[in-house]
Amino acid sequence: MDKALVIGSGPAGSACSRILAEAGWKVDLFEKRNHIAGNCFDEYDENSVLVHRYGPHYFRTDSIELVKWLSKFTHWIPGHYYVRSMVDGKFIPVPVNLSTFVSLIGKVLTEDEFKTYLEEQRITCQNPINAEEQCLDMVGKELYDLLFKGYTIKQWGIEPYELSPAVTERLPLRLNWDERYPSEKYQIMPKDGYTAMFNNILQHPNIHVELNHELNPSDISKMQNNYDLTIYSGPVDAFFGFEYGKLGYRSLRFVWKHFAETYRQPCVQINYPHKYRYTRTVEIKHVTEQMCQGTTICYEYPQDEGEPFYPILTGDNLQKYDKYKLLVNKEKAKRNPILFLGRLAEYKYFNMDQIFIKAIQTVKNILGK
Template sequence: MIPDYDYLIVGAGFAGMVLAERLGSVGKRCLIVDKRDHIGGNCYDRKDNHGIRYHVYGPHYFRTNSTSVRTYLSRFTEWREVSYRVRVFTKGKHWSFPVNLQTFRQLTDNTEATEADFKAYLEKNAQSITNPANAKEAILAVVGEELYNLFYAGYTAKQWGRPPEQLDASVTRRIPIRTNADDRYFQDEFQALPREGYTSLFERMLEASGAELLLNTDYRSVRANAHFGHTIYTGPLDEYFDCRWGTLPYRTLRFELEEHLADQNGFIQPALQINHPGPESFTRTVELKHITGQQGSWTNIVREFPSEYKAGQSEPYYPVPGADSQSLAQRYRDLANKELAVTFVGRLAEYRYLNMDQVVGGALHVFDKMNVARNTA
């Protein structure tokens, strides 16, 4: 029987949309299904009541060192190049972050402190841990107890819902530490936002794909009533298999949008993102206006509250990196490898912490492999 569609694509985020566009470019008929009422996945953005853009599901700071990823996405958007800057609010003041020479000067109350002074401090305070076994040890091995307690311990535990000792070392290794005064959060060659927002980018990708789109739809209901040659799945890995081995651990998030009259500089907080490692129930506030270039007397912040994930009741945002979760995830990956008519791609479907450019690059790679398989069949 000839299938109604060549591909069913579950999820309208980056992984699903890249593959829809690429498959559409070679004449494949695709149906994209998403349970939400919009495309773009967690990258979805929109404007508030005063026309100020915000990221609905928390900040998405695009950056990449991949020329191919940048070239591909540039077909669907112009860019606004930016630098992402973060501060930490603790002990009554805003600290430069990630940890750098400016942070050390604040810590020592010495504006004349040099890079050599900071290196000497780190050498004295860093703990001798050759192979850090967890997120706590990964930081202690570099900066020592004082800075760990000031910036990392509370935030990490609050963000992930478990003590840093129970998290993989990669959680804190991702955060840069510099002895110079460079306070940029990232150092990727290309750092930018889509000039008209992520939603516009996705709308252009959808148009280019020629795919049909169903929103507010569970893919299982579609699968039961149509025929597909192949399925591309970007949802939670364990849910595809009805949590056969139990639920994989994720963290979920709740977001609160606040609209405010801006100060004389056009903002309400001193930087794009403020981290809160203290006892507050939220982890950070983000004022996207710092990097969108929008003007006006109003601004907004999005306050982010992490909480425990409950399958079927909350959205999974972050796979929790730990030995227990990876062991369980591998059992599900083994099942996925046996699903020859399904391709699992993206952060949730692979149960991996992936940045946006890695998701895009991964989807492009999957498409290339599909072409090879098709051409040699």
């Protein structure tokens, strides 16, 4: 029987484990935390409110194949993903769409008028080289100052002109009235939560999960020879002993407050581009649709220290990662290879669906060979 060693139980590690197990492989999965599901982990807090412990996770995808695959492990509810930005005491819809503009100016416009406004405002740049240029090219200075600039500085701790345009390119701009936060075709949420879904993914006689067990690089090198394949979804720089230095990550401090109200804010997420030290408040109950008394709000404070959450895409970090990538490719070429998969291992911000799809495809390719 072929054997695989998997490090990490987030979307990358869990999806790989399941596909391998179904193909008859024996899988040993090691997870350093005391729970599965990686950053998608959710649980009931001390007031019995279901919360997302590592920031809100809005499942969205264009892939019906992925929805079908995950539907073996969960039922779904619709994902009501709406976000407002607090500007001058008003809740303004984001991402930028026609109703954002109407809320700001207090006057109803047509799509054509909005288009004309944007054309007048845009500071055109053919190939933006940083996030500031990208935003100015997309919406112009007025909306950039109101909605993007302050938020980006708080979120990343650096000026937008120091950040790669890839960070803000992910944000849609809509000329219509569509106020939904994501743009993908399927916007859904696991009915019983993410942890329950991951539990079902990992529920297979060929999968052995060991929690509270961090595998460091020397453990992995020693164990690797007992396995036909190793999949690593931890940080790439740590794996190589920080040979080229630490890759920069932005972290978050989560502060939780419970309120004796059914709902506290008008939608799941409020962004604060100007006021307060926190960037956003999240009331996930709007999406989980949990019927319970009271509600829990999470305040997110960005910081440098702590769990690595978001790769900081500066030129410096990307150059460093390119060097690590050469080491990764060497590992991949070995007879019983180590595959680096996931947001930490590939130093890239991926949404869950992207990682699920990549993990499933990667393993299927290996099995096909």
